[in-house]
Amino acid sequence: MKCSLLTLALCAILFIDTIHGKAAIPAKRYKVDLDVPATRRWQPVLQNFDKSKLLAVIDTLVKQYLKSEVIFALAEDVGKYVEKYIPQPYADEMRGIAQFYNVSVGEIVIANLAYDISAWNTDRLQPLFGCTSIVAIDNKGSIIHGRNLDYGAADDLRDITVEVEFHNSGKTAFVTTTYVGYVGILTAQKPNAFTISGDERNKGLLLENILAALKKHWPTMLMSREVMMKAHDFESAVSMIAKADTISPMYFIVGGTKPYEGALIVRDRSGAVNITRMEDTTHNWFVLETNYDPWDKPPSDDDRRETGVYAMEVFGHGRMTVENLYGVLTIPPVFNSDTTYTTVMSAADPSVYRTMVRYDHPKYV
The missing domain is CATH 3.60.60.10 (Penicillin V Acylase; Chain A)
Structure with missing residues (x-):
């Protein structure tokens, strides 16, 4: 009211x-130096967070938005061939994050494409404001x-x-x-x-x-x-x-x-x-x-x-x-x-x- x-x-x-x-x-607040190679530049941020927190978010996103096996498979494919779909230096940044946390590049790609996966006319099926x-x-x-x-x-x-x-x-x-x-x-x-x-x-x-x-x-x-x-x-x-x-x-x-x-x-x-x-x-x-x-x-x-x-x-x-x-x-x-x-x-x-x-x-x- x-x-x-x-x-x-x-x-x-x-x-x-x-x-x-x-x-x-x-x-x-953390600092990221753009003069550092892309695969390493996010480390000053990543070292302060356990990967379990990021994986919890990815798991929630998968359950909410990647209910289709086809969509999940596409995201995994992007992860395998990240340079084909993600321009540099962002492809290397995602790869560096995956390497730091010892997870698949596909999982990091899913997190980064969460908006593009969810932004379409769902007829308000998703319970979010x-x-x-x-x-x-x-x-x-x-x-x-x-x-x-x-x-x-x-x-x-x-x-x-x-x-x-x-x-x-x-x-x-x-x-x-x-x-x-x-x-x-x-x-x-x-x-x-x-x-x-x-x-x-x-x-x-x-x-x-x-x-x-x-x-x-x-x-x-x-x-x-x-x-x-x-x-x-x-x-x-x-x-x-x-x-x-x-x-x-x-x-x-x-x-x-x-x-x-x-x-x-x-x-x-x-x-x-x-x-x-x-x-x-x-x-x-x-x-x-x-x-x-x-x-x-x-x-x-x-x-x-x-x-x-x-x-x-x-x-x-x-x-x-x-x-x-x-x-x-x-x-x-x-x-x-x-x-x-x-x-x-x-x-x-x-x-x-x-x-x-x-x-x-x-x-x-």
């Missing part, structure tokens, strides 16, 4: 750190970006949620929030350039994803990592995301450093089908996306969009801060039992990058 106008902010405060006695905790992303102008005129990453294997994923600071030539190239063993980009900030987050878009058939993979389309989250590596500002990031061929459809939300640099890119497998920029929204100062096309009404049993928009309007532009954006992302059902982490960030102020692992999630929302 939605909070009233007068108690909305209080609802967010009451839910933080109080759900069933558990507290949200800051994600630990999805994600929420918001780019907004704060009360000082700066662009801030917040997101909840929701996924069905949330209990296992929280235990392997980390921040990773990628370095190149001794400098910070970008920062991301990810899961141990995952080399793609779900949430990231390039200092003084742009921020991105991705929300699942369930359109079309699984067969279409498979055919796109066979056509050598980008694994969706590896494409977004390419954007972090090569785009240099908000506009170039939007352009790259809009033009790329990917295995799966996706919503990408991009924030910049200048006023009104916020955009929602609705992607199909062969590029953007729609781009909504902040100045074109009815609100004019924020862009909010969950998991439905902006021109479609969400189903009656999922009012995350309505609640999120309502909360943003209650706080208003004049009171919007990083802390209040986190508060919006902590109001159920925007915040729910599938929320693994919440990240708030700002490319204009690289010191603003905080990820909280949401052990405080509401148990039954």
Whole structure:
């Protein structure tokens, strides 16, 4: 049930750190040096986590999404001939992770292609909410970006949620929030350039994803990592995301450093089908996306969009801060039992990058 106008902010405060006695905790940050050979560069992260945690996630993903033996066999085939399907250096990164943990490359491939396996029109057969992303102008005129990453294997994923600071030539190239063993980009900030987050878009058939993979389309989250590596500002990031061929459809939300640099890119497998920029929204100062096309009404049993928009309007532009954006992302059902982490960030102020692992999630929302 939605909070009233007068108690909305209080609802967010009451839910933080109080759900069933558990507290949200800051994600630990590790450094990955891009100048180190790809097969070894993830070791500073991997050595801090037992492989049993990663294998638990893979087992959950297999049970939820790889019920077909054909799909599992395809994933194993990709593992055997990883260079045929996964571009470098990402193929070597996956191989290095497999070698470090002494598991098959196919298992690591399954973990990294989890989104591309699950993002299709399941007719809501999978019991998950999805994600929420918001780019907004704060009360000082700066662009801030917040997101909840929701996924069905949330209990296992929280235990392997980390921040990773990628370095190149001794400098910070970008920062991301990810899961141990995952080399793609779900949430990231390039200092003084742009921020991105991705929300699942369930359109079309699984067969279409498979055919796109066979056509050598980008694994969706590896494409977004390419954007972090090569785009240099908000506009170039939007352009790259809009033009790329990917295995799966996706919503990408991009924030910049200048006023009104916020955009929602609705992607199909062969590029953007729609781009909504902040100045074109009815609100004019924020862009909010969950998991439905902006021109479609969400189903009656999922009012995350309505609640999120309502909360943003209650706080208003004049009171919007990083802390209040986190508060919006902590109001159920925007915040729910599938929320693994919440990240708030700002490319204009690289010191603003905080990820909280949401052990405080509401148990039954």
